[in-house]
Amino acid sequence: MNEFELIDRLIQSFGSLTSGQGVVVGPGDDAAVLDLPVGEQLVVSTDTLVPDVHFPAESAADLIGFRAIAVSVSDLTAMGAKPLAMTIAVTMPTLDPPWMERLAHGFAVAATEFDIQIAGGNLARGPLNITVTVHGTIATGQALLRSGMQLGDDIWVTGTLGATTVFLANPCCTDSDVEELLPHRDRCAQARYFLPHPRVLFGTSIRELAHAAIDISDGLDSELHHLSRASGYGAEIDLGRLPVWAGLQPSHVAGPDDSYELLFTASSSARQAILKCASDTQTPVVVLGNVVAEPTIEYQLDGKRIHVASGYDHFSSAT
Amino acid sequence: MNEFELIDRLIQSFGSLTSGQGVVVGPGDDAAVLDLPVGEQLVVSTDTLVPDVHFPAESAADLIGFRAIAVSVSDLTAMGAKPLAMTIAVTMPTLDPPWMERLAHGFAVAATEFDIQIAGGNLARGPLNITVTVHGTIATGQALLRSGMQLGDDIWVTGTLGATTVFLANPCCTDSDVEELLPHRDRCAQARYFLPHPRVLFGTSIRELAHAAIDISDGLDSELHHLSRASGYGAEIDLGRLPVWAGLQPSHVAGPDDSYELLFTASSSARQAILKCASDTQTPVVVLGNVVAEPTIEYQLDGKRIHVASGYDHFSSAT
Structure with a gap:
C-alpha cells in the first residue's frame, strides 16, 4: 500500500x-x-x-x-x-x-x-x-476571552483535576483500546488522561453567562496567571473546594496539570443559571474563589494562605 | 527567556x-x-x-x-x-x-x-x-476543484518547473538570508527552492475562467493523475512546451518536482482572457496540452510519445 x-x-x-x-x-x-x-x-x-x-x-x-x-x-x-x-x-x-x-x-x-x-x-x-x-x-462578538474577567466574579471550574499526576505515577492502560477505556473516564484517572472530556455542550450553554474562560492545559495556577495578565485583575482561590482525583492533595493539582477542564468566571448573580446549565449537561462544576483587584493569585487551604508550584513549562528540561 | x-x-x-x-x-x-x-x-x-x-x-x-x-x-x-x-x-x-x-x-x-x-x-x-x-x-461555490476539468480544455502551467531538481544537484545558499535570495528567485533555482512563488493574484484572477486547478507539490505527472482521477478524463501533454530551469530536460521535470506552480485547465475560448490575467499579474503561463476522453496521461516530445517517471512518494525510502 x-x-x-x-x-x-x-x-x-x-x-x-x-x-x-x-x-x-x-x-x-x-x-x-x-x-x-x-x-x-x-x-x-x-x-x-x-x-x-x-x-x-x-x-x-x-x-x-x-x-x-x-x-x-x-x-x-x-x-x-x-x-x-x-x-x-x-x-x-x-x-x-x-x-x-x-x-x-x-x-x-x-x-x-x-x-x-x-x-x-x-x-x-x-x-x-x-x-x-x-x-x-x-x-459574532460572543467569544469568551481571557480579558473578560471582571472584578468580584466567581471563579468556577468543571470536573476533577489531577488525572495527569495520577497517570504519570502509574502509567498503565497504555495498550488499551479506546472502547475499553471510554466507560471508565469519569472514575479512572488513567482513562481520563487519554480521553479528556472537554465540556463542549456546557461551554456553549454558558456563553452568555460567563465573562471569561480558559481551559486547563498547563495547570490551574498557570491558567489563573493567564487570566490575570489578560484582565489586569487577580484571584483568591480556596483550594479546599478543588475537586481532585483520589489520593491527591489540592496543592499539587494547582500546579502542573493538563485536565482539559474549563476554568471560567461569571457574576455571582449568574450562579443559579450556571448550575442549571451544569445540571442540563451533566457537568460537575464548583466555585473556587473570586476575582480581586490586586493582580496576584492567592491560595488558601483550611483558612491558611499557601504557596503552589506553577504550571507546566514545555521546555523546562531543555532550558 | x-x-x-x-x-x-x-x-x-x-x-x-x-x-x-x-x-x-x-x-x-x-x-x-x-x-x-x-x-x-x-x-x-x-x-x-x-x-x-x-x-x-x-x-x-x-x-x-x-x-x-x-x-x-x-x-x-x-x-x-x-x-x-x-x-x-x-x-x-x-x-x-x-x-x-x-x-x-x-x-x-x-x-x-x-x-x-x-x-x-x-x-x-x-x-x-x-x-x-x-x-x-x-x-460561495467558486472554488476551483480538481473534478472540474472538462473534455477539450487547455491545460496550462505557470512559471518554470524543476527548481528542486537543480537545487538538490547543488544544494547551495542554505545559509543565506531571505532578503539576499528574494531578488534572485526568478532566475536562480536555489533561491526559488527556498522561496516558492505561489501565484496568489493570478489564481484569484482566473477563478471564473478556469475549470480546475492543482498546485505542483509532487510533480507534473502526479498532479495530472490527480486531476484525471477526480474528473474521469485524461491529458495529452507536449513536453516540448514545458518551461524548465536551464540544464534540465522536460522529461525529468515531469516527474518528482515541488515547484508550487499552478496547473490549471480552461476552455480554449478563455485563452485571451487568461493571457490578459497573466499579463496584469506579471505571471508567465503556457498551454501544455489538452484534456482528452481516455483517462490516461500521454506525453509527447518532438512528435514522439515518451514515458516519464511519476511524482514524489513521501514514504518511498521507507516502504
Whole structure:
C-alpha cells in the first residue's frame, strides 16, 4: 500500500465524518471548503502532540488519536465555540498502515463524540507528530476571552483535576483500546488522561453567562496567571473546594496539570443559571474563589494562605 | 527567556500581521476569532515541513520559515482562494530563541508578501516540525476543484518547473538570508527552492475562467493523475512546451518536482482572457496540452510519445 492508497482508505473509514455539517469540500482536493452559518465568526486553534512529551511513546494509537482531538477541541470550548471541522497533519517515520488505521479510529471516535467533521489533513514522513487544527463557530462578538474577567466574579471550574499526576505515577492502560477505556473516564484517572472530556455542550450553554474562560492545559495556577495578565485583575482561590482525583492533595493539582477542564468566571448573580446549565449537561462544576483587584493569585487551604508550584513549562528540561 | 516570554516576543515582532483584515482575536487567547466576508466560503489547508524530508537540515531558519508559509499558501491558490489568516504549529528540540526569531522573520516576510495574517500558533518541545494551516476565502461555490476539468480544455502551467531538481544537484545558499535570495528567485533555482512563488493574484484572477486547478507539490505527472482521477478524463501533454530551469530536460521535470506552480485547465475560448490575467499579474503561463476522453496521461516530445517517471512518494525510502 502506498501513501495515496492509505490516505484513500483512511478517508473511507471516516465515512460521513468528512462531509456535511458545513463541509462543502472535504478531504481529497488541494484544500477543504467550509460554509459558516450567517452571523457567526470562525474560531481557530492548533495543537501538537509528540511522543514522550504529550503521551508515553508506547501508547496505543487510538488513545493517542482521541487525545489529540480532545485537547484541541478543548480550546474551542474555552472560547464558548461550537465545533465545526478540523484538519489533521501527521508525520510518521515509516508508513505503518495498521498503526495509522488505529490512530484514525481514535480520531473518528473523538470526532463523533465532539460532533466535529474531518475536513482534511496531511501525511508525511518524519518523527511522529500529530497536529490538529480545529475550527468552531460562535455568534459574532460572543467569544469568551481571557480579558473578560471582571472584578468580584466567581471563579468556577468543571470536573476533577489531577488525572495527569495520577497517570504519570502509574502509567498503565497504555495498550488499551479506546472502547475499553471510554466507560471508565469519569472514575479512572488513567482513562481520563487519554480521553479528556472537554465540556463542549456546557461551554456553549454558558456563553452568555460567563465573562471569561480558559481551559486547563498547563495547570490551574498557570491558567489563573493567564487570566490575570489578560484582565489586569487577580484571584483568591480556596483550594479546599478543588475537586481532585483520589489520593491527591489540592496543592499539587494547582500546579502542573493538563485536565482539559474549563476554568471560567461569571457574576455571582449568574450562579443559579450556571448550575442549571451544569445540571442540563451533566457537568460537575464548583466555585473556587473570586476575582480581586490586586493582580496576584492567592491560595488558601483550611483558612491558611499557601504557596503552589506553577504550571507546566514545555521546555523546562531543555532550558 | 522561557517559553511564554519567547512567544510574547515573537508575537510583538509580527506587529500588524496579527490583527486586522478579518482577525478579530489574534494570538494570545485559547483560540483565534476570524470574521469572514459575507457571501464567502472558508478554504482551509494544512501542510507540514520536517528537516531532511522537506528542506536540508542545515538550512537557515528564515528560509525554512518562508518556504513553510509559501507551500501552504500554494494550496489556497490552487482553489482560487484569497489568503486570509493562518495558524503555525512549531515543535523544536530545545528552546532556541535566536533560531526561532529567525524562523519567525521568514514567516513574517512570507505573510507580508502573500497578504495573510498570523492568527495564532503553538510552540512545543519535540523533533523539529513546522505545520502551517492556512485559511482563505472564496465567493460561495467558486472554488476551483480538481473534478472540474472538462473534455477539450487547455491545460496550462505557470512559471518554470524543476527548481528542486537543480537545487538538490547543488544544494547551495542554505545559509543565506531571505532578503539576499528574494531578488534572485526568478532566475536562480536555489533561491526559488527556498522561496516558492505561489501565484496568489493570478489564481484569484482566473477563478471564473478556469475549470480546475492543482498546485505542483509532487510533480507534473502526479498532479495530472490527480486531476484525471477526480474528473474521469485524461491529458495529452507536449513536453516540448514545458518551461524548465536551464540544464534540465522536460522529461525529468515531469516527474518528482515541488515547484508550487499552478496547473490549471480552461476552455480554449478563455485563452485571451487568461493571457490578459497573466499579463496584469506579471505571471508567465503556457498551454501544455489538452484534456482528452481516455483517462490516461500521454506525453509527447518532438512528435514522439515518451514515458516519464511519476511524482514524489513521501514514504518511498521507507516502504
